Amino acid sequence: MTEPKKRGAYAKGTAKREQILQQAIEVFGRFGFHATSMREIAKACGLSQAGLLHHFPTKEALLLALVEEREHNQEVSIHHETLPWAEAFYERMLQNMENEALTRLWANLVGEATDRKHPAHEYFLERYAKIREEFAVIMASNSPVTDEDRLRATLLIAIWDGLQTQWLLDDTFDMREPFQYAMKLLSQKPIDR
């Protein structure tokens, strides 16, 4: 769903902003946040560095705008109410595979953001806590959420991140089969010992 076009200079500014965000995902995604200069992103947008800074006053501001953008998009794309959760998650993984640049940016960012002084550290901290709880609710499927559901949600997130790492490192690595195998494992309860 696209928003109605706004008038005049504002519409143009907004469009440019979108274009910059898209390019930023590509370029940050290829080389990482720290290793990418504002000049490179500016060049990819056909702008000078100063021109880019008109839209995003600092590199950090650009990063955070990016992060919010993605946050917003992700929330739109969940439709687990209509599907069993294993299939809903699988669908979402396929979507991620189609946006390699964004996935790459994410993998890269999480690593850096591990540092407590990284500009996106707080964001990631909160985001992981949030999706652990979200996933647990989904996996509990209408029952009250148990600690075991939380454990399985934690593992699903780990598997997700971990498989993405292996894929990003090696183009020929196919996440689909291991992911589906994981869905099967997570659909069962372990046998007690």
Add this chain to the structure above:
Amino acid sequence: MTEPKKRGAYAKGTAKREQILQQAIEVFGRFGFHATSMREIAKACGLSQAGLLHHFPTKEALLLALVEEREHNQEVSIHHETLPWAEAFYERMLQNMENEALTRLWANLVGEATDRKHPAHEYFLERYAKIREEFAVIMASNSPVTDEDRLRATLLIAIWDGLQTQWLLDDTFDMREPFQYAMKLLSQKPIDR
């Protein structure tokens, strides 16, 4: 080119080298590879930047030396012959938890090394392929290795990396319980198809 004239001089150079590598793990581990300067590492070793460069002529050379060092250490620490694999892996995870700096460096590096032009890219590519096969052999426990074993090995590595990410992001996150839960899941075959 330069040959050690005495055992003494050589030993001192080697000791310094070791000390540098240890400090480098700490400092790179705290701030990541790109975000850490050679000066910071030099300072941690009580050296000037130029003094550090005497031992490792470039930042990249230091990184690669580090990577080989760790490679060497890891190989010594596997003793799965004496334990069921689930317990052997759990032991190894506990070891990793004790060396937070090294784990942090690794998580950080893998993200960056996703880029094909990163100095450590080749290393990580080969390393993941290698441990996938190694883990598959261990998990097959004396039977011939099947594709399903390879799938489970891939998942174990993913879980490992993924849980570490969550831990590094959040000190209060405890990997032990989810890891053990994962070991239970991976010890079973999924029902039906």
Add this chain to the structure above:
DNA sequence: GTCTATATTGAGATAGAC
């Protein structure tokens, strides 16, 4: 082997013209 001093490069950010 380690230092000081410095060359060189590239980063983020600012000022002000158009």
Add this chain to the structure above:
DNA sequence: GTCTATCTCAATATAGAC
């Protein structure tokens, strides 16, 4: 809104003294 020009800072790396 975008540019050129420039400031400031910090990085890697080199040269050469001790």
